[in-house]
Amino acid sequence: MKPTKIKTILIGLGRIASKLEKDPYRKKPCTHMGVLMTSWGKAHFEFVSGFDSNPEACELFQNQWKQPTVNIPNGLFQKLNLPTVNLAIIATPSHTHEGIAKECIKMGIRHLLIEKPVAMSSKGAKTLEQLSKSNQTKIWINHERRYHPSYLFVRDELKKGNFGQIKSIRASVFTSAKNPGIAFSKSGGGPLLHDGTHALDLIHWLVGKPKLVHAKMERPKKGIVETRASAYFFTNSNIQITLDVSGGREYFQFELDIHTNSHRIICSNDGFQFFQSVPSKLYKGFQSLELYNPKGFPKPETSNAFLGIYKEIKEVIHGEKSTMEGTLSENIQILESIESIYRNKK
Incomplete structure (x- = not known):
């Protein structure tokens, strides 16, 4: 039926x-x-x-x-x-x-x-x-990025160990708004809550809830929410995570830059790039990262x-x-991570 x-x-x-x-x-x-x-x-x-x-x-x-x-x-x-x-x-x-x-x-x-x-x-x-x-x-x-075939591919390959072991993640969410904090001041919450939540969601999705080590906020004047939020985390498995959410740029960019012991993966609104460790062509006896196309990466027309x-x-x-x-319990943890940044700002 x-x-x-x-x-x-x-x-x-x-x-x-x-x-x-x-x-x-x-x-x-x-x-x-x-x-x-x-x-x-x-x-x-x-x-x-x-x-x-x-x-x-x-x-x-x-x-x-x-x-x-x-x-x-x-x-x-x-x-x-x-x-x-x-x-x-x-x-x-x-x-x-x-x-x-x-x-x-x-x-x-x-x-x-x-x-x-x-x-x-x-x-x-x-x-x-x-x-x-x-x-x-x-x-x-x-x-929605949790459901995007390209992000799913990266997560699944990391779980299988095909990209090595994650060592660090740099997450950045940049906008062209000159005073993004002012735009949110009436309803509360700034760019970190409204835009940075996407980056923190992917971090939680990939490595679990991290522990905040240091955070910094920038505000153009007293009484409004931040125009920039920066944070430094570590996970229980010692993965280093940096987060930067801010405006004042002449472009928009959402990006995760993932480094493992053998690979580098850039996940961005501008596209995905994959690098693998190979014998260096510049320094004898060293390894360098070389751009390549991993087998099975989804074609753009299949990604939604x-x-x-x-x-x-x-x-x-x-x-x-x-x-x-993306359960409600996971989103509570994401909000707790955001609140830890607001609470521990310097």
Whole structure:
């Protein structure tokens, strides 16, 4: 018997929910609605409605997708007479995630996909975890790189030992915003919480929760969040990790630079590069790193993180799979790592 379609609502109709699908350079689908409106998405999900507190956003969404929307003042919809909903996607501003997720759970929605960060603090995330457990609700957080075939390839090869043993990771998240801290000052949390969470998620995914050794914050003036956050960690297995999240650049870059005892792997929004140790052509008796193409690395046309997370959601809801990536417990640990940086800043 063919499984029934998953009845889905989308809360928040902005960039990651819908608008970025119009970016001509991004690989599609690159938004939640973009996935739901693919032929695969339509075969497995039934879109019920979109919700937003901004009437203009609702109108733009309707014009783009020809799908129903509801304008809800302050983003509240608990009193609406909704049909049975299997999945709620929460793509609203970060500071609203926790409250809207609680509303969804109380309404009886048993599967949630929430944009990162899941909450503004680990305390809020723990409260949400307790509520989800008592109501048997499954929650995914959209750290989408976990589902990207290229990142999955790197992690799997590291687990197999094909790239050697990790010795150090340098993570950097750079933006062109001159004062990124000012942009977040009203809702709380700075670039570290809103953007650096992606880098910390991958670090936790690859090597587990690290222990903070040193952290530094930069603020242009008193009373606003950081414009730069730098941190230095070690793991229990003595892997050295450095993190730099900041603006003020003339470019955007997200990058993990992984060094093992025999390889170097650069994972970046600009592409992936692989180096292996070979006899040096410059220094007799030494080894050097040489660029190469590892066997089995996914082709760009097969790589899409958004499809990956939705395929997992479909499989879990239909009982085809029991395990989940990026659990709420893991995201609590990520928030704890972020809070340790804020707390121990110099």
